Amino acid sequence: MTKTKVTVTWIKELIRNGDTSPFYNTKEWGALSERKRRLEHYECERCRVRGIYKQGRIVHHKKYLRLYPELALDINNLECLCDDCHNDEHHKQTQLNEERW
Ligand SMILES: [Zn+2]
Numbered sequence: 001m002t003k004t005k006v007t008v009t010w011i012k013e014l015i016r017n018g019d020t021s022p023f024y025n026t027k028e029w030g031a032l033s034e035r036k037r038r039l040e041h042y043e044c045e046r047c048r049v050r051g052i053y054k055q056g057r058i059v060h061h062k063k064y065l066r067l068y069p070e071l072a073l074d075i076n077n078l079e080c081l082c083d084d085c086h087n088d089e090h091h092k093q094t095q096l097n098e099e100r101w
């Protein structure tokens with residue numbers, strides 16, 4: 001399935017189906033997340049605040065996609081994180097939270 005335009009309606013549909021991975025495979029997300037990584041010089045933003053340099057590989061939705069699909073492609077809602085910080089972020093949440101990223 002090739003998606004030409006990401007819409008909030010489509011994302012909500014994915015959330016309802018319990019699998020948001022198609023969103024992360026879109027060109028739009030690919031381009032935006034790459035722009036965000038470049039903007040942060042591929043560094044983890046949370047480690048940087050603590051004076052540590054770590055590579056930031058993951059672009060995370062500060063306001064979770066599942067809860068705020070309308071902010072899915074808002075660059076201000078994104079955070080560039082390393083694996084550790086990203087895991088911490090999601091482990092703070094209940095185990096029932098199925099959101100992957
Ligand atoms: Zn980090």
Ligand SMILES: [Zn+2]
Nearest residue numbers: 060061100101
């Ligand atoms: Zn995340």
